[in-house]
Amino acid sequence: MFAFILRRIYQSVLVLFCVSLVVFAILYLSGDPIQMLLPADASQEQIDEMRRHLGLDEPFWAQYLSFLRNALQGDMGRSFTFNQPAVKLILERAPATLELAVSAMILAILLGIPAGLFAAVKPKSWLTQIIMSGSLFGISLPVFWMGIMLIMVFSVFLGWLPSSGRGQTASFGGIQLGFLTWDGCKHLLMPAFTLAIHQVAMIVRLVRAGMMEVMLQDYIKFLRAKGLSERRVVLVHALKNIMIPVVTIIGLQTGYTIAFAIVTESIFAWPGMGKLVIDAIHSLDRPVILAYLLVVALMFVFINFMVDLTYSFLDPRIRLK
């Protein structure tokens, strides 16, 4: 078990290293931020001075190494536009994004797993028809359009829900969270739902496909031959057998939700790190983009690590390897 954890940590660090290298290389090749920083009529001396100041005159490897050294100390440079440490900017906005992503995932799990189970066990029910066509719509809906349609109906026409911002937040352990207040909940509802739709559809399809395959297995038949009730066969035995792919996809999708929050946040003007990075991309604010990508990569690696740990609790065959 200990060796397993060590190996996973080693792999995670390797992935992070690769991501940092690739991201840095792409940004390095992407052109000169100097033009963005100085007025167009800046003299050559000013440009050279700025370049030296930012360390942009050094060769690629030297720049990368100093970037890496600083990054390990939590310093990824200062934002060109905000003139503040990039990591600080990202971390300030991370709770908003995480709140959104986690709410969306919880919504997706609560809706998706029961619906998928039902669709697998009762394939001929009319409700299954609705669930399955709903999930096909779910994976076909453009997320951003869905958000806009919600705003159109519930904010513009009906005026029930606010269309932008996070609303009132309350502090919990030093972190500002919206769902603790009624106003915050109202603000959270539409963005979280928008972000969740795709995930619900994915989970429904996965759970259904997995269940249908498991239900064909001999051990299911043997459990029935033991006289167990259908409820126990499905909800205890079959369900535990499909938990591995389900947990994998939930982990993966949580990461995707964090990334996809970029879209949702820019529609609902949600003050998270996705909105920050879209603005940074439009203004070529390189340190912020870098910090965002690395922070997200770190979250991804962490989620994958947790998924792997969960595996070993779910599947005895993995535990002993």
Next chain:
Amino acid sequence: MNWHALRESWSEFRESPAGLCGLFLTTLLFLAALLAPLLSPLNPYDLEQLFLENSLKVPSLLDNWAYESFMLGSDGQGRCMYSAILYGLRISLYVGVASTLLSALIGTLAGLWAGYQGGRTDTLIMRLADIQLSFPAILIALVIMSLWGQGVGKIIIAISAVNWVFYARTARASTLSEKEKDYVDAAISIGVSAPAIMLSEVLPNIMAPIIVIGTVRIANAILLEATLSFLGLGVPVTEPSLGALVNEGYRVLFSGQWWVSVFPGLALMLVVLGINQLGDRLRDILNPRLKR
């Protein structure tokens, strides 16, 4: 796949209304995109045809049911929405199909090569795929587009760079099982070179799963393009795709001009829905594991 098998698959395909509906939707919208210059009342790219007094017209379909310009209203520049949607569909589908072909080509060859050669080549290619898969597609495409700027060619490359992984994995898995078969041994024993075996012997035998993945990924590629264009990082505004049109509509939504964002999004959803229905059905038919 021979003629008889094709006919059998078709008769199986016909049984599902959902599959037929998908085929119908997909064909209809592809035709509409293809024939956009003939079908559209106005040319949305022709600046000579844009007049400001035409801007933000209410859809004329609400009043009288006739096929005419501004039947779906107009946008802020006085562009006929119906025409813009047809042309936008054209770009969306072009990007979807082109990026799918490109990524299928790259991915299949990479997967074939990795699976056939094994060893270090395999490890290198599949490790790259693993690392890429542990990172969300939209971020990769976003980074690429933010560096290069907008452009149809660029977005095709960006989407391909994201999607090749799926083909590579599928192709590798199929190659690994094909490699064990006798026909490969036979070809090796009579001295056929490795590239020739890969391309002319193994490749035809791994096409079925690639095609299935392809239909599913086209829908995905179209959505990815739309999302990037919506964020302003996709195709240039001079030739807006459906995603870019929705973005434009979003800006006028709060002043009540709902049609500018509703209709392009609806078209986008219908085309993706059609392709997904088609893809689901093809997967059911071509995947022998699900057959009983």
Next chain:
Amino acid sequence: MSGADVILEIKGLKTHFFTRRGVVKAVDGVDFSLRRGEVMGLVGESGAGKSITGFSILRLIDEPGRIVDGEVIFEGRDLLTVPEAEMRRLRGDRLAMVFQDPQTSLDPVFTVGSQIVESLVFHQSLSPSQAGSRAAELLRAVGIPDAEKRLAAYPHQFSGGMRQRVVVAIAMAQNPALLVADEPTTALDVTIQAQVLTLMRRLVRNHGTAMILITHNMALVGQFCDSIAVMYAGQLIEHGTKEKVIRDPQHPYTQGLIRSIPGRQERCRRLDQIPGMMPNLIDLPPGCPFRPRCPSAGGDCVQRPLLRPVGLDHQAACWRRNRP
């Protein structure tokens, strides 16, 4: 083959599968009966409908299959008319089943102990600790060493033979009146096969359990069974005591099967095979299903022959039983 101690009587059982290519008549009119404690071998090639017959007795037929006709009279009741809740109480209690592949018949993500305990709790309402010690007892009875410790192990930690012993222990937990064993040893090594079958026979003898041993292995049947029923294309074509069927087979198909057993005394003889293949069960021609492959088929074989007595405790379904 009759009397008061008949425990199972099957009459005209038909189980059909409604596939998109047509109706597969997997079991098409099967009759036989079984006495208390009798071990019957149900033989035939794969696809003959042996397993489907077995599953039909426990009413464990999945979509698109359906039992369309017949009676399964078990301990005086027709199982096909019993409500599902009552049927569940019978399964694993009076009626038990052992499956073909021990690799796949235990749930991989639960411990062996919990899989034994759950049926004890369901059928006997034992407390968890009582059920635990009873489970250990059951494992000891099937010859698993270190039983208490092994309860906490997962199926993948057992070898194939040991796993099948666990399956047998679960099946025998409630001393069932009937055990249906579907190819219980086919997936095992030859040496293990004999061990497991010997164990099963000992257990059913001790508990007076009747057993239907479904297999395609004629040699096993000769070794372990009291009576033999032969199936072909969804129909029973010969049924009788072991001695009668093996020494004096009446149906040409059975004769072919017996000739294909490798015999000890005639080591150098080439084994015979039955030419041809079993017909497609979707559009089965009328008449005797074996007709296309039968060496002695004739004009009257276009009528379907019914199972009828050909001697004491011996029945066959062939028009030519007098001209072998």
